[in-house]
Amino acid sequence: MDLKEIQNLIKFVAKSGASEVKLEMDDFKITIKTGEEGKGETTILQQVPMMGNTMQQPAMQQQPVAQQVPVQEAEKPKADVSDNYITVKSPIIGTFYRKPAPDKPTFVEVGADIKVGDVLCVIEAMKLFNEIESEVSGKIVKVLVDDSSPVEFDQPLFLVDPS
Structure with a gap:
């Protein structure tokens, strides 16, 4: 789940009027609590440690790919x-x-x-x-x-x- 999805989830919970939402996935947990009017909202994001080396290795391989794509996209608008x-x-x-x-x-x-x-x-x-x-x-x-x-x-x- 990326940052935009988390932000959209927070907005959705705030608009829905729910006081608390918990979302648990394989690798993380999110708890969103909204208080009374004016009290604000609390978001807790916990990263659950992965088990075994086989699951950590694909995550490491994805990072360089993610870094290369924004660099190429950032160069295109400068030319345009x-x-x-x-x-x-x-x-x-x-x-x-x-x-x-x-x-x-x-x-x-x-x-x-x-x-x-x-x-x-x-x-x-x-x-x-x-x-x-x-x-x-x-x-x-x-x-x-x-x-x-x-x-x-x-x-x-x-x-x-x-x-």
Whole structure:
């Protein structure tokens, strides 16, 4: 189970209203507990030690393959994207929102002119909504993340043309 699947599971449990969910697989256990409103949620992830050398060896063989694939994928966008664009990246882990509220318009659209200090989006982390402000002036070329999607630290969010 990868990080995105765990994050989706946490969101699902939070929306379902369940107070506690336990998931046990062959190699790990996850317990998600949600408290009363405002109390937050607790996620516990335990890695169960594997038995025998035969099960550990395939895990070691998969790691180099996983490392090679992102390197190749990371090189492709650099060739496609103009060097003149500035990438606005996420400063925190959380959930990306393009609007301040569901009934409000988006902060910025593709083609919008922005200046330093303009709010580009909101990232929710631990029930706190953090406004992400632009550190550059320019024009939004592309939005790289879908609304209401989980984002990682340093994940690209927007491409900005500074000219």
